[in-house]
Amino acid sequence: MNRVPRSHAATRMAYPVLAVLLVWAAWELVTRVLKVPSYVIPSPGKTFEALQKDWPNLWQLVLKTSYECVAGFLVGVVVGFLFAVLMGHIKAIQRIFYPILIASQAIPIVALAAPLVIILGFGLTPKLVIVALIVFFPVVVNVLDGLTSVDKDMVALARSMGGNPVKLFLLIRLPATLTPLFSALKLAATYTVTGAVIGEWTASEDPGIGQDLLLKNSRLDTAGVYGDVLLLTAIGLSGFVLIALLEHVLTPWRSRTMARRRPGRRVAYAPVPVVEKA
Amino acid sequence: MPDTPKLLIQDVTCRFGSTLALARTSLQVRPGEFIAIVGPSGCGKSTLMNVVAGLQRPTEGRVLLDGTDVTGHTGHVGYMFQKDLLVPWRTVTGNIVLGAALTRRATRTDRAEARELAGRYGLGDFVDHFPHALSGGMRQRVALMRTLAFHRDILLLDEPFGALDSQTRFEMQQWLLQVWADSERTVLFITHDVDEAVFLADRVVVMSARPGRISASHQVDLPRPRTLDTVTSPEFTDLKRQVLSALYAARDESGQEVARA
Incomplete structure (x- = not known):
């Protein structure tokens, strides 16, 4: 009854498809009608051709870059979340670290990449750190926001019922962080790709797509560069979609009127004997 | 039954810094009694509720539930807010x-x-x-x-229907009386609304501000179940007048404005 009707769902699915087609059409138009030479802007056809030809090499690079993104993302989210909880509960920590946090965001991450390589070497670690640093900030800010915006009266109510601090955290404060957390994660998921590429550009002994892009650019393989850009976009987009799906599952109260009943509980509530004395 | 009060608020005083939020206040509540507390904003009604709920430790005095001291302990009463x-x-x-x-x-x-x-x-x-x-x-x-x-045997209802439109409000009041009759709980009900207080309660307690204290108490002996007819009866009007004049007397004493009633 609360399901979106099939036709509506179909319409909703149609919009993103339409968006892709629109970009494609504009791209085709620029290359064909304006006759831009393919070494300046390759046509979609040329780009896909390049992608296809280099795919046996590319897929491993995609995995490599995706791995950097996912691992860095997870590190950033976990550390950011714990940090926010700590700051939310101990005011002194918040007062000391919040300014440092803000200041750290004023440093361009590109500028930080070089010294990180000196400290951490050419391996996976500096890339993880760069990605994690990018993810960390929005997570801290949003989770902290969620923790502090919990209704004081709701906390008072829970306390009046005799709830201990642990229960209060698990049942009231923690779920309140989910909505802002997911806003942060969706942003962060797309940022991770930037972080991974910056990491690869600064230091790579083991190349990913970012490194490959740089290489193809130096060879004036524009179609190859465009192909790599498409792949990077796909990585970021997949991250975003995954997070959005996870959000849909984990915060059902935001998108649905009713909780989904677990199977077998359909009629569980119909005739229950009166428990309370009348 | 009349000997042991369900709830005994004994000489409770609440001071926040230099402000006396609640002057020495005592109240005895019988088991199953429905008490309405009316008073202007800032008369310490909510402070009193928080003390009974154990959320606020009083500066002085005790709260006894069935003869047991529960001062400053939470989890003994059901508490409901306006939100x-x-x-x-x-x-x-x-x-x-x-x-x-x-x-x-x-x-x-x-x-x-x-x-x-x-x-x-x-x-x-x-x-x-x-x-x-x-x-x-x-x-x-x-x-x-x-x-x-x-x-919990005691329900603290702090302006529970304050945010509702008047029609829904009247439905909710009748529903509350039904629930109360079903469950035999003891109720402390805070409201700004004198009509609501008289309609619902066995006893209306009037509080006044600066410092917050109980200034009057009126027994409401209107027959139950109470209906729409109750509200228009002369007894109802008479009681309402008494409570209102107690409220205004309280205002004149403290020079404070009585909230919409």
């Missing part, structure tokens, strides 16, 4: 069993009872709904069910 404070990520059932979930674990029995309660009071079709899908009146009803399902 429904339903937890957005819990369903109607989940909200009703919140007390159990916070203190131990909500069992299958708790959930069954919650659904039964919702069914009995007209929300049977909404047990799996999230609060955002309910109307204001329904939400407030769920909030009261949550307070009931917490199974």
Whole structure:
């Protein structure tokens, strides 16, 4: 009854498809009608051709870059979340670290990449750190926001019922962080790709797509560069979609009127004997 | 039964810094009694409630529940606020069993009872709904069910219907009386509204501000069950006049404005 009707769902699915087609059409138009030479802007056809030809090499690079993104993302989210909880509960920590946090965001991450390589070497670690640093900030800010915006009266109510601090955290404060957390994660998921590429550009002994892009650019393989850009976009987009799906599952109260009943509980509530004395 | 009061508020004083929020206050409540507390804003009604709920430790005095000292201890009463404070990520059932979930674990029995309660009071079709899908009146009803399902003999209701429109409000008042009759709880009900106080209560306690204290107490002997006819009866009007004049006398003393009544 609360399901979106099939036709509506179909319409909703149609919009993103339409968006892709629109970009494609504009791209085709620029290359064909304006006759831009393919070494300046390759046509979609040329780009896909390049992608296809280099795919046996590319897929491993995609995995490599995706791995950097996912691992860095997870590190950033976990550390950011714990940090926010700590700051939310101990005011002194918040007062000391919040300014440092803000200041750290004023440093361009590109500028930080070089010294990180000196400290951490050419391996996976500096890339993880760069990605994690990018993810960390929005997570801290949003989770902290969620923790502090919990209704004081709701906390008072829970306390009046005799709830201990642990229960209060698990049942009231923690779920309140989910909505802002997911806003942060969706942003962060797309940022991770930037972080991974910056990491690869600064230091790579083991190349990913970012490194490959740089290489193809130096060879004036524009179609190859465009192909790599498409792949990077796909990585970021997949991250975003995954997070959005996870959000849909984990915060059902935001998108649905009713909780989904677990199977077998359909009629569980119909005739229950009166428990309370009348 | 008349010997042991259900609730005894004994010489309670509350001081926040240099402000005396609540002057020495004592109140005896019989088991099953419905007490309405009226008074202007800032008269310490909510402070008194917080003291009874154990959220606020009084500067002086004690709170006795069935003769046991519960001063400063939470978990002994069901407390309901003007805001429904339903937890957005819990369903109607989940909200009703919140007390159990916070203190131990909500069992299958708790959930069954919650659904039964919702069914009995007209929300049977909404047990799996999230609060955002309910109307204001329904939400407030769920909030009261949550307070009931917490199974405490004393209900503290702090302006529970203050945010509702007058029609819904009257329905809710009648519903509350029905629930109260069903469950034999003792009720402390805070309100700004003298009509509401007289309509609901066995006794109306008038508080005054600066410092907050109890300034009068009126027995309401109107027959129950109370209906629309009660509100138009001469006895009702007479009582209302008495409470109002007590309120205004309180205002004149403290030079404070009486809130809309």
